[in-house]
Amino acid sequence: MTVRVDSNSQLTPEQERVYRLRNAAERDGGTPGGFLELLAAVVADETWRQTPSGVSAEPFSSFAEFIEAKPPFGLGRRVEDVHVLLQMQHPHEAAAEFRSKMENMRSEVRRLLAEDGITGYSEQQRDRDIQAWAALDRSGSWWLAFFVACQVRSQASATPTNGESRAAGTKLSAAEFARRAGTSPERVLRYYKAWEAAHAAGAVAHGADELWPGHEPVGLPPAEDWTLYYSSRRGATTDRGALISAAAEAEGIRPTKALEVAENPTALRAAILADPRTAEAARAALKALTSEEKRSEHLEYVRQVAEEGKAQAASGQLIMLPEQVRAQVSEQLAAVAETPTDPELVSSAYDLVQELVSRAVEADPEAHATEQRARFQTALKATRKSIATIDPARFPDVVDDGLREEISALQEAVNALVASITRHT
Known part of the structure; x- marks a missing residue:
């Protein structure tokens, strides 16, 4: 294979595509639509594997090498720059089919780079995550309540009024936050109310309406003070205490008994571990809570x-x-x-x-076509990943008639799919 590099018209088809991809990265800047589309094509048909890594015509040994190789063979970019571009959205990603195409491309690029030991996870990100862990370790649930107060808007209004902080418009409802977190709105609101109760008592300097997503960390009370605001120790006058009292009355028991149990979770745990009847009652209560x-x-x-x-x-x-x-x-x-x-x-x-x-x-x-396409793509991707777990070097040592039959059946199924595509093109 002879590689000519003196003008664009003399590049191989693969190099021409790489050339356009590199230009797109440099030209598009803050809206890299063309770059993302070309990168998706380069990854999908493995153009980067077909492009010579230099005048020797040897293929690239890794995707990272392809990215960093000088033109006209590679992109001449830093891998970290490509990671940044991957985080930007294509203007057409509002369409489900196009969004799926972009997400598949991003996933494959990150997988290829991960094979080279490059994850795009910077030391700055690591430091940030470790600091968040340390804050949670020191403050327990206070950090969770602070995060909810930053992200969730008050139930009083769905949108901010003139008198409210503009940050309220960037916040989520408790229901939306719960959906994304995989929990219940009631649990989210318990954290929200605990933070507001602490602010009313002067334990924290800022109320939820003064916080916004990404707000710098603020001073948090000691971890041992958490149950003063989240549990019923403030008595039946709190929202939580009132709910416990009402539930106790519905069950025909004195509210003070239920409040006392709620104030002593350690004692409740000991009773559950020591007494099968208490454990069964706790399981029934948890089942009812899950149902609710x-x-x-x-x-x-x-x-x-x-x-x-x-x-x-x-x-x-x-x-x-x-x-x-x-x-x-x-x-x-x-x-x-x-x-x-x-x-x-x-x-x-x-x-x-x-x-x-x-x-x-x-x-x-x-x-309907988009739904079917998504299901087919999920099934095919799962099949491809499952096959990728089979080591071709070891497979011949264990293959038997049963495995041969499975492979033949799989081949027939693939051939049938290919034939169906051919008939409709």
């Missing part, structure tokens, strides 16, 4: 779909629901509004809304 959190999450989902008129499909794409479907969801919300504490009724409404969303996706050819 699930009911709350399902109810919030139905309400959000009804109010916003959109829902997230399985592939992650956001579906705008037709008016007819939205009206049906609103009917379900109205039906459960009268008895929102009925878990069976809420669960039934949740299942029906999910079915309505699924029907809306199937009725939209483009959305």
